[in-house]
Every structure is written in structure tokens, then in C-alpha cells.
Amino acid sequence: MKVGVRRSMYFLPTLRETPAEATLLSHKLMLRAGLIRQASSGLYNWLPLGFRVLKKIEEIVRQEQDRIGAHECLMPTIQSAELWQKSGRYEDYGKEMLRIKDRHGRALLYGPTNEEAITSLFAETVKTYKELPQRLYHIQWKFRDEIRPRFGVMRAREFYMKDAYSFDYDKKQGIDSYNAMFVSYLRLFQRLGMQAIPMRADTGPIGGDSSHEFVIVAETGESSLYCDSEMLSMRWSSGSSGESNNDAKKHAEMVSLATSHYAATDEEYNPQEFESRVPAERRIKTRGIEVGHVFFFGDKYSKPLNAYITTATGKEVAVQMGSYGVGISRLAAAIIEASHDDSGIVWPPAVAPFQVGLIELGGEKVEVGEVQDDGLYAMLCREGVETLYDDRTDVSAGVKFAEMDLLGLPWQLIVGGKNAKQGTVEVKNRKSGKRESIALGKAVSYLRQNITSKHASIFD
Amino acid sequence: MKVGVRRSMYFLPTLRETPAEATLLSHKLMLRAGLIRQASSGLYNWLPLGFRVLKKIEEIVRQEQDRIGAHECLMPTIQSAELWQKSGRYEDYGKEMLRIKDRHGRALLYGPTNEEAITSLFAETVKTYKELPQRLYHIQWKFRDEIRPRFGVMRAREFYMKDAYSFDYDKKQGIDSYNAMFVSYLRLFQRLGMQAIPMRADTGPIGGDSSHEFVIVAETGESSLYCDSEMLSMRWSSGSSGESNNDAKKHAEMVSLATSHYAATDEEYNPQEFESRVPAERRIKTRGIEVGHVFFFGDKYSKPLNAYITTATGKEVAVQMGSYGVGISRLAAAIIEASHDDSGIVWPPAVAPFQVGLIELGGEKVEVGEVQDDGLYAMLCREGVETLYDDRTDVSAGVKFAEMDLLGLPWQLIVGGKNAKQGTVEVKNRKSGKRESIALGKAVSYLRQNITSKHASIFD
Numbered sequence: 001m002k003v004g005v006r007r008s009m010y011f012l013p014t015l016r017e018t019p020a021e022a023t024l025l026s027h028k029l030m031l032r033a034g035l036i037r038q039a040s041s042g043l044y045n046w047l048p049l050g051f052r053v054l055k056k057i058e059e060i061v062r063q064e065q066d067r068i069g070a071h072e073c074l075m076p077t078i079q080s081a082e083l084w085q086k087s088g089r090y091e092d093y094g095k096e097m098l099r100i101k102d103r104h105g106r107a108l109l110y111g112p113t114n115e116e117a118i119t120s121l122f123a124e125t126v127k128t129y130k131e132l133p134q135r136l137y138h139i140q141w142k143f144r145d146e147i148r149p150r151f152g153v154m155r156a157r158e159f160y161m162k163d164a165y166s167f168d169y170d171k172k173q174g175i176d177s178y179n180a181m182f183v184s185y186l187r188l189f190q191r192l193g194m195q196a197i198p199m200r201a202d203t204g205p206i207g208g209d210s211s212h213e214f215v216i217v218a219e220t221g222e223s224s225l226y227c228d229s230e231m232l233s234m235r236w237s238s239g240s241s242g243e244s245n246n247d248a249k250k251h252a253e254m255v256s257l258a259t260s261h262y263a264a265t266d267e268e269y270n271p272q273e274f275e276s277r278v279p280a281e282r283r284i285k286t287r288g289i290e291v292g293h294v295f296f297f298g299d300k301y302s303k304p305l306n307a308y309i310t311t312a313t314g315k316e317v318a319v320q321m322g323s324y325g326v327g328i329s330r331l332a333a334a335i336i337e338a339s340h341d342d343s344g345i346v347w348p349p350a351v352a353p354f355q356v357g358l359i360e361l362g363g364e365k366v367e368v369g370e371v372q373d374d375g376l377y378a379m380l381c382r383e384g385v386e387t388l389y390d391d392r393t394d395v396s397a398g399v400k401f402a403e404m405d406l407l408g409l410p411w412q413l414i415v416g417g418k419n420a421k422q423g424t425v426e427v428k429n430r431k432s433g434k435r436e437s438i439a440l441g442k443a444v445s446y447l448r449q450n451i452t453s454k455h456a457s458i459f460d
Numbered sequence: 461m462k463v464g465v466r467r468s469m470y471f472l473p474t475l476r477e478t479p480a481e482a483t484l485l486s487h488k489l490m491l492r493a494g495l496i497r498q499a500s501s502g503l504y505n506w507l508p509l510g511f512r513v514l515k516k517i518e519e520i521v522r523q524e525q526d527r528i529g530a531h532e533c534l535m536p537t538i539q540s541a542e543l544w545q546k547s548g549r550y551e552d553y554g555k556e557m558l559r560i561k562d563r564h565g566r567a568l569l570y571g572p573t574n575e576e577a578i579t580s581l582f583a584e585t586v587k588t589y590k591e592l593p594q595r596l597y598h599i600q601w602k603f604r605d606e607i608r609p610r611f612g613v614m615r616a617r618e619f620y621m622k623d624a625y626s627f628d629y630d631k632k633q634g635i636d637s638y639n640a641m642f643v644s645y646l647r648l649f650q651r652l653g654m655q656a657i658p659m660r661a662d663t664g665p666i667g668g669d670s671s672h673e674f675v676i677v678a679e680t681g682e683s684s685l686y687c688d689s690e691m692l693s694m695r696w697s698s699g700s701s702g703e704s705n706n707d708a709k710k711h712a713e714m715v716s717l718a719t720s721h722y723a724a725t726d727e728e729y730n731p732q733e734f735e736s737r738v739p740a741e742r743r744i745k746t747r748g749i750e751v752g753h754v755f756f757f758g759d760k761y762s763k764p765l766n767a768y769i770t771t772a773t774g775k776e777v778a779v780q781m782g783s784y785g786v787g788i789s790r791l792a793a794a795i796i797e798a799s800h801d802d803s804g805i806v807w808p809p810a811v812a813p814f815q816v817g818l819i820e821l822g823g824e825k826v827e828v829g830e831v832q833d834d835g836l837y838a839m840l841c842r843e844g845v846e847t848l849y850d851d852r853t854d855v856s857a858g859v860k861f862a863e864m865d866l867l868g869l870p871w872q873l874i875v876g877g878k879n880a881k882q883g884t885v886e887v888k889n890r891k892s893g894k895r896e897s898i899a900l901g902k903a904v905s906y907l908r909q910n911i912t913s914k915h916a917s918i919f920d
Contacts, residue, residue: 002526011531011594013585037581040540041566045581048531048596066462071471071508076618077537077601078558078570080500095563098538100570103555103605106501110538110560110570121497121505125473130854134471136508141537141601145563158536394590 001052004354004381007390011048013037014403025220026336027152029345033407035332042149042157044329049407052353053332054160057192058139060350061162061326064188067239068180070135070164075117077141081107083116087304096144098157110143115301115323118165122319123307129169132309132319133177137164139328153329154289154337160329166322169311171298174320178210178296179251181324185214185292186236186258188326193348194291194338197231199263201293214292215265218338221287226269228261229282289334296322345408346431354388355451356380357409361397361416376415376425379444385451405430411447461512464814464841467850471508473497474863485680486796487612489805493867495792502609502617504789509867512813513792514620517652518599520810521622521786524648527699528640530595530624535577537601541567543576547764556604558617570603575761575783578625582779583767589629592769592779593637597624599788613789614749614797620789626782629771631758634780638670638756639711641784645674645752646696646718648786653808654751654798657691659723661753674752675725678798681747686729688721689742749794756782805868806891814846815911817869819860821876836875836885839904845911865890871907 014034021038022028030036035050046054062072078100084090090097090109098110111117118136126134139162149157166177182198189196194216201213215225217232236254239247262277264270265288274283299318302308307319332351339346349355358377380387388409390400397417404412414426424437427446438446474494481498482488490496495510506514522532538560544550550557550569558570571577578596586594599622609617626637642658649656654676661673675685677692696714699707722737724730725748734743759778762768768776792811799806809815818837840847848869850860857877864872874886884897887906898906 001522001532005531009529011533011585011596037584039536039577039581040538040542040568043536043538043540045536045577046534048533051532051534054534062461069469071465072461072511073471073508074506074511074514076499076503076505078500078503078603078618080503082500098560098562100558100560102558103607108500117499117505121499124497125471136471143538147563158538 001055001386003384004377004387004389005048006377007388008392010388013047014406022152024151024154024333024337025340026154026333029336029340029406030152030333033345036153042146044153044156044158046329049353050332053347053351054329056351056353057328057331057335058160058162060191061139061188061328064184064191065137065162065164067187068135068184070137070181070184072138073136074138074140075111075114075121077111077143078108079111079114079117081109083120083305084109087116087119087301089116096146098143098145111140112142112144113323113325114138114140114163115165115321116305119301119305119307119321122165122167123302123305126167126307126309126319128310129312132167132169133173134167135164135177135180136167137162137324152333154333156329159327162326162328164324166324167307168320169309169317171320174296174298174322175210176248176251178294178322179248179255181294181322182212182255182258183236183239183251185294185324185326186254187238189214189216189291190236191350192331192335193350194335195232196291197225197227197263197288198258199265200259200268210296212259212294213290214294215263215288216291216334216338217286218289218334219287220337221289223265223267223288223290224269225263225265225284225286225288226274227263227284227286228278229284230261231263232284234258289337291331291334292324292326294322294324340408343402344406347408347410349410349451352386352408352410354386354409356385356387356411356413356447357404357407358387358389359397359400359404359412359414360389360391361400361414361420376413376440376443380413380447383444383448385444385447411450413443413447461515461846463844464837464847464849465508466837467848468852470848473507474866482612484611484614484793484797485800486614486793489796489800489866490612490793493805496613502606504613504616504618506789509813510792513807513811514789516811516813517788517791517795518620518622520651521599521648521788524644524651525597525622525624527647528595528644530597530641530644532598533596534598534600535571535574535581537571537603538568539571539574539577541569543580543765544569547576547579547761549576556606558603558605571600572602572604573783573785574598574600574623575625575781576765579761579765579767579781582625582627583762583765586627586767586769586779588770589772592627592629593633594627595624595637595640596627597622597784612793614793616789619787622786622788624784626784627767628780629769629777631780634756634758634782635670636708636711638754638782639708639715641754641782642672642715642718643696643699643711645754645784645786646714647698649674649676649751650696651810652791652795653810654795655692656751657685657687657723657748658718659725660719660728670756672719672754673750674754675723675748676751676794676798677746678749678794679747680797681749683725683727683748683750684729685723685725685744685746685748686734687723687744687746688738689744690721691723692744694718749797751791751794752784752786754782754784800868803862804866807868807870809870809911812846812868812870814848814869816840816845816847816871816873816907817864817867818847818849819857819864819872819874820849820851821857821860821874821880836873836900836903840873840907843904843908845904845907871910873903873907 012034036044100108168174302318377389412428472494496504560568628634762778837849872888
């Protein structure tokens with residue numbers, strides 16, 4: 001990804017007015033900040049700024065999957081209907097499934113999820129317990145034909161999702177994989193700068209024995225959320241890279257801790273249990289958005305799709321499986337729901353499209369002399385500080401300030417005006433609103449330091 | 461992407477026999493080397509090793525697009541039929557277009573290309589010449605419903621493509637954009653380690669005034685290729701990062717040079733012209749594979765889709781456009797066609813899934829003592845050397861050697877056996893076949909140096 005871009009040459013169609021089509025706050029802000037544009041009902045174009053956010057979330061998801069020893073692959077978006085007939089879900093899925101006939105009249109579908117596809121791939125290729133455990137994931141577009149797609153990318157028809165699948169030779173190992181993925185999600189949401197609460201969930205159309213959903217706290221969220229405030233202060237260590245089933249014990253402890261306090265959405269909420277288990281001063285009632293879901297379903301798919309392996313004792317057994325989904329495009333919207341203010345988006349640094357917005361007060365070009373020149377922008381780029389440089393000369397300072405607040409980059413660097421005369425620039429922290437005057441020569445190192453320490457703090 | 465993986469825990473289902481389904485060499489090798497598996501007719505799963513290749517190609521394409529000032533966005537795979545009715549291509553495209561009806565009976569399609577979609581997005585958002593030139597690209601899955609999909613990912617139904625689009629306010633600027641993309645492709649193929657030859661081409665269903673296709677030289681390629689040997693020795697400078705229309709003159713010179721010598725595929729081949737223009741000793745007849753195509757088509761799409769802008773003099777004009785495609789999934793196969801030997805794939809370092817294959821001769825564990833331990837693997841990973849570590853203990857040395865040759869990683873590092881007793885390891889260059897014994901303590905720095913210089917040489 002480019003380190004820096006100039007606003008004057010960027011494709012960033014921001015909007016001053018909120019478009020009538022949007023009701024949800026994140027949807028409004030994503031349209032106004034030029035992150036997305038609707039292509040057609042429930043289908044969205046990711047404009048360059050939004051695309052950067054999507055890729056940043058994707059990369060963090062990838063790193064946290066890699067960390068627990070999962071391997072990335074990629075399955076096609078289009079699947080054969082045959083597999084879904086075998087698992088019995090072809091009819092079950094109803095009208096949400098986008099069904100297609102190819103030129104030869106063969107029944108295809110746009111994958112809403114990939115249990116069948118990956119189980120079939122596994123059945124073809126793995127034959128013995130020696131090759132287990134195996135954890136595979138892919139990050140791919142999915143389609144669910146929502147009856148009334150609304151809410152922007154929060155509930156789009158075509159959406160970007162990471163789905164992982166675990167394969168183990170017995171239930172105990174299967175639960176180890178489930179726990180590893182669970183921990184991967186705890187770390188993921190923490191790195192994204194979110195408060196995520198795991199809670200026991202219905203298994204729904206995926207089916208199976210055990211399931212948790214991960215809900216991030218957002219006051220504008222879709223569902224009510226009741227929880228013990230202890231849930232909100234938990235912090236997770238990042239763990240070593242390439243950890244695997246060796247860490248099963250540690251993962252089990254983390255899962256146990258993460259599920260030890262009361263937490264429930266509307267559907268599962270029980271006022272009596274809430275009051276008996278949680279002291280009054282720790283009872284939190286807020287709202288949340290589901291952003292991830294993990295399932296352990298044993299042999300539900302391996303049996304019909306014939307994914308059997310030979311055990312150490314020569315027995316043939318159906319492989320034990322789980323699946324683990326995180327909506328990446330949905331997360332972009334959910335993060336905005338959880339992190340914004342009256343002026344616009346407030347991106348957590350880990351997913352901000354750029355770290356710095358450099359604002360040039362073009363109206364005063366004559367007065368500010370050298371400061372006006374591209375030196376600062378070039379220096380930021382050279383130092384690897386991701387910068388959006390508002391270099392426009394036909395736009396007022398007020399418009400630039402308001403737009404930069406709307407875009408929500410963590411830092412603003414304002415060059416020109418009275419600061420320039422004193423050889424200083426103004427640094428503004430978007431989240432706190434705090435402003436500082438800094439000597440021009442020190443601005444880059446100040447930002448580098450703050451950005452580095454911010455990122456570092458995300459990791460541990 | 462992970463720096464290192466252990467073969468014993470990786471998902472790498474290689475095949476000793478060539479599957480009957482494959483006739484094309486790259487298809488056979490991709491199946492045998494565990495890069496892909498067919499999911500269904502013309503639809504492929506990218507297994508972890510193949511996925512790494514796909515991502516490496518994608519990243520180089522991205523960097524070369526960014527270098528000429530293009531901005532990355534992402535459009536959905538599913539498009540509304542309405543746009544294609546406006547451009548007149550809905551009927552033209554015939555049965556290759558995958559046509560879909562959603563739950564409300566609305567006509568959709570799986571995009572085979574995106575001229576309509578991006579022109580419509582542009583028309584909604586850009587109104588004045590001041591915002592031009594604009595170059596946008598995306599890297600997304602496409603679908604063409606081939607009547608008889610064969611040849612693996614070389615001609616799959618679902619395929620991964622980078623398509624870029626340029627928008628300019630007059631034809632002269634439009635040609636500048638065309639030239640910039642042309643140069644981006646020259647650099648791209650050079651970085652991938654390929655000999656790519658641009659040649660004048662039919663505009664086909666895209667339409668327009670000007671078009672070139674890029675063909676890479678591969679003896680097993682799909683079409684005959686006649687050219688001046690001068691075409692094969694041209695080298696391109698990498699250029700600065702973030703170059704834009706300022707470099708129009710340089711780009712025009714590079715395009716002129718790259719098209720100055722005779723080159724033609726079957727269709728355009730004219731024996732008389734070939735003989736008159738090319739001295740006998742420089743006449744090359746070989747085979748090639750089309751991997752990229754660039755088009756300049758003026759207002760063919762902007763007029764019907766209403767993409768007009770206001771010029772400096774206040775006139776309303778239809779924007780001048782071009783489109784520029786590179787098949788990324790296709791390239792993975794084309795590179796193999798161009799770079800293999802009797803033992804398997806020979807990856808150019810820039811796209812190799814790993815740089816080093818570390819082979820442990822497990823049968824002799826007892827004798828080799830410390831060398832056997834994970835020290836070398838851990839050190840390679842720490843130093844950022846991408847390593848596939850064949851740590852299997854139940855497989856013979858012969859099988860390991862043959863498989864590593866098949867996989868085609870640029871370097872092999874062989875640990876154990878008689879070398880171990882002398883405190884050395886064997887380093888093998890996959891391409892040249894050259895082997896060297898190196899002191900164990902120097903192996904990592906030797907590889908780091910060779911890998912770095914290899915990559916450096918790709919850039920200039």
C-alpha cells in the first residue's frame with residue numbers, strides 16, 4: 001500500500017450532506033467519508049480510502065490466524081450445488097442462497113459459507129491421523145441474498161469474510177482447536193482496538209455442539225448487551241508466533257477466563273441470573289454488534305461428505321470439525337459504530353487508512369515561505385509514516401479541518417498560518433482533541449514516536 | 461504471510477502421479493506440487509503453497525500500479541445487468557457471461573470485466589477536469605463461463621484479475637495514461653522474471669482505438685510467436701515511486717522503444733514483413749502465452765453511461781478512457797510454462813512460495829547430533845528467510861529430494877548425512893543445479909546474501 005497520497009490527486013469523493021439512503025450511523029459516515037459507494041442494492045464499491053481499512057483489518061486477521069498455526073488457502077466464490085445436496089443444506093438455506101445455473105444448466109451457487117467445500121477438499125487429500133490437527137482458513141467474498149439489504153456493509157449481500165475450519169481426529173483435540181481459534185479472536189479484537197465479549201450462542205444453520213459469538217461493544221449496536229464490567233477490562237497476551245496444539249492448556253485457560261463472567265444479548269438475557277451473578281456496581285447494560293462466530297460441530301459435515309481418517313489403531317473415523325467466521329467488511333462498519341464522535345470517525349490506529357492527515361493552509365501561501373513546500377510530506381513518506389496530504393489550494397481551511405475530522409485519521413498535522421511564522425506546526429490528536437505546537441524540525445520524529453508506541457501497545 | 465512452515469504440519473498434498481484430468485504442463489505441475497486442486501469444473505481451490513504464489517504476483521502487480529499513480533479500490537464481483545444493457549454489451553457477451561437472478565427476480569451477473577461498473581462510479585463522483593487524470597484499479601475475482609474449461613487456472617471459469625481504468629479529459633492525456641500502464645506492464649513482467657513482448661492487438665469485445673497484448677515467451681505456450689531477438693534483450697528501469705503524468709515523455713519513449721521491433725502471434729504474422737524487417741540472424745520463432753491486455757477506447761463507455769466532465773473552458777465532454785488487464789491466477793500457470801525443467805517447477809525468486817527448502821535427512825538422526833536440531837530452521841525464520849522445512853521423519857531422502865525439486869523453490873539446504881559429520885550443509889541452487897558445501901555457521905548468511913542480491917537485481 002502507498003505510504004502517502006496527495007488529496008488533490010486521490011479518488012476521495014467525500015460528501016457534505018448525508019445521503020438519504022443511509023439510516024445507520026456507520027453507513028452514513030462511510031458514505032460521507034468516501035470509504036464506500038453503493039454499486040447496486042446490497043453491493044458496495046470500496047473506494048481507495050475504504051479499501052485501505054479493509055486490507056488493514058484483513059492483515060491483522062491473517063496474522064492472528066497464522067499465529068495459531070492455521071494455514072491460508074483460497075476457495076472459489078462459486079460452488080457446485082451437488083456438495084450442498086450431500087450435506088442436506090441445499091434446501092435448508094432457503095432464499096438467502098444465490099442459486100445459479102451455468103451455460104450447461106448445471107446448478108451452482110455463490111458460497112455463503114464453505115463447510116461443504118473444505119470438507120470435500122479435506123476428504124480428497126488427508127487420509128491419516130498423522131496429518132492432523134489441521135487448521136485451514138481463507139478470506140474470500142461471500143454472498144447472502146438478504147431480502148432487504150440495508151445498513152451498508154454491515155449487512156451487505158456480498159461481504160468479505162474470514163472463515164476457518166479445523167480438522168482433528170478426536171473430540172478432545174477438536175476442542176483444542178476450538179479454543180485456539182477462540183483465543184485468536186480475543187487477540188484479534190484487542191488488536192483492532194475493540195472491546196469484544198464472547199458469549200454462548202445458538203448454533204443456528206451451521207449446527208453442532210458448541211458455539212460462541214463475539215460481540216463488540218458499541219452504543220449504537222444492533223442488540224442489547226448485559227454483562228459484568230469485569231468482561232470489559234480483560235487483556236490478552238499476544239502469544240508467540242506459530243504456536244500450535246502445544247499451547248492447548250494455555251488456550252483452555254484463556255477461554256475459561258474469557259467466559260467466566262456473565263454476558264448475554266437480548267435473546268439469552270435472564271434478569272434473575274444477571275442480578276444474582278453480578279454485583280450491582282458491575283452490572284453493565286449497553287449495546288453490541290456481532291462480529292465473529294465459532295462453532296464446534298464434530299462429524300456433522302465429515303460423515304455425509306465422507307471425510308474419514310485412519311487412527312493410530314487402524315480404525316476409520318469421521319474427522320472432528322469446527323468452523324470459525326469473522327466478517328471483515330462488516331468489521332469496518334462495526335469499528336465505526338464503536339469509535340466515532342460528533343465530528344466523524346475516530347479510527348483506532350491499527351486500522352486507520354492513514355496515520356496522519358497533513359493539512360496545508362493554502363490560503364496563506366505567500367506568508368509561510370518554506371514551510372509550505374512539500375518537504376514535510378516527503379519526509380513523512382520517507383520515514384514510512386502513512387500520510388494523507390491535503391494539498392488542495394482551492395478549498396478553505398475550515399473545509400479542510402472539518403473533512404479531516406470526518407475522515408478520522410489518528411493524527412493531524414497542520415502547516416501554515418501563524419504557526420508557520422514561528423517555525424512551528426500544530427499537531428492534533430483526533431481522539432483526545434489535544435493540540436500542540438511543535439518545532440517544524442521535530443514534527444516527523446514526534447509522530448513517528450507516537451505512532452510506534454501506539455502500535456506497540458496494541459501488541460501487548 | 462508466514463516466514464516459515466514445517467512440512468509435517470503443512471497442508472501440502474503433493475502427488476507422485478500426474479492426474480489424468482490434466483493435459484497442459486503447468487496444470488500437471490500445479491496439481492502435482494500441491495498448489496491447486498479442482499473444486500468443480502473450471503473452479504480451483506488454491507492450496508496454501510499456491511496461495512502464496514498468487515499473493516506474491518498480486519503484490520508485485522499492486523506495487524507497479526501504485527508506482528504510476530494508480531489508486532486501488534475494489535468493486536463487487538456481482539453486478540447489476542442494467543449497466544450492461546446501457547453499454548449494449550449485455551447481449552453481446554453471449555453465453556460466457558454468468559447470468560443470475562436474485563430472490564426478487566432482478567437480473568444480475570458475475571462480472572467478467574468492469575468497464576461499465578467503474579464508468580458508472582466515476583460518473584457519479586467526478587465532475588470536473590480538475591480531478592483528472594484519474595487511474596483506478598482493482599484486483600478481484602471474475603467469471604467467464606467457458607464452454608469447456610480445461611488447462612487448469614490458465615483458463616479457469618473463476619479467475620483472479622487486476623483491471624485498471626484511466627480517465628482523462630482529452631485524447632492526448634488519455635494516451636499518456638495508456639503509455640503509463642504500458643510501462644507498468646513492462647516493469648511488472650520484468651520483475652516477475654519473465655520475457656514479455658508487447659504487440660499490437662485486436663480490440664475484440666472491449667472495443668476502441670488502440671490495443672496491445674503482452675505475451676510471455678514459453679516454449680509450451682498456446683500460440684506461435686515471431687519476433688526480432690532484440691525484443692528479448694530489452695531491460696526497463698524501475699522508475700521512481702509515485703510517478704505520474706509528469707513522466708509522460710519518458711513513458712512515451714519507453715513504449716516507442718518496446719514496440720519498435722517486429723513481433724507477432726499467428727493471427728497477425730506476415731512472413732514477408734518478418735523477413736524484410738528482421739535480419740536472418742535475429743529472427744526468432746517460438747511460442748507464447750498472453751498475460752496482459754491494454755486498451756484505449758476513448759468515449760465508448762463514457763457516452764452511454766453518461767460520464768461527462770466540465771473542461772477548463774466550461775464545456776461538457778465525455779471522459780476519455782482506457783482499460784488494462786492482467787490475469788493474476790493465469791500468470792501463476794504461465795510462469796510455470798516459462799520456467800520449469802524435467803524435475804518440476806523452477807520458480808523465479810520474486811514469486812517463489814518460499815525462497816529456501818530445508819531438507820533434513822531424518823534417517824541419520826543419531827549420527828548428526830546438534831545439526832539435526834531446529835536451530836537452523838529457527839535461525840532462517842528469525843532472519844526473515846522464507847523457508848519450507850521438510851522435517852518429516854517417515855519419508856526417505858530420495859522422496860524428499862524429488863519433491864523439493866518438483867516444488868521448485870530457488871534454494872535447497874540439505875542438512876544431515878556425511879555433511880553433518882564435517883559440520884557443513886549442502887546448498888543447492890534449483891535453477892543451475894549447482895551444489896556447494898558450506899560451514900553450518902555460514903549457511904544462513906550465505907542464503908540471505910544470495911536472496912537479497914537476487915531480489916535487488918530484479919528491481920533494476
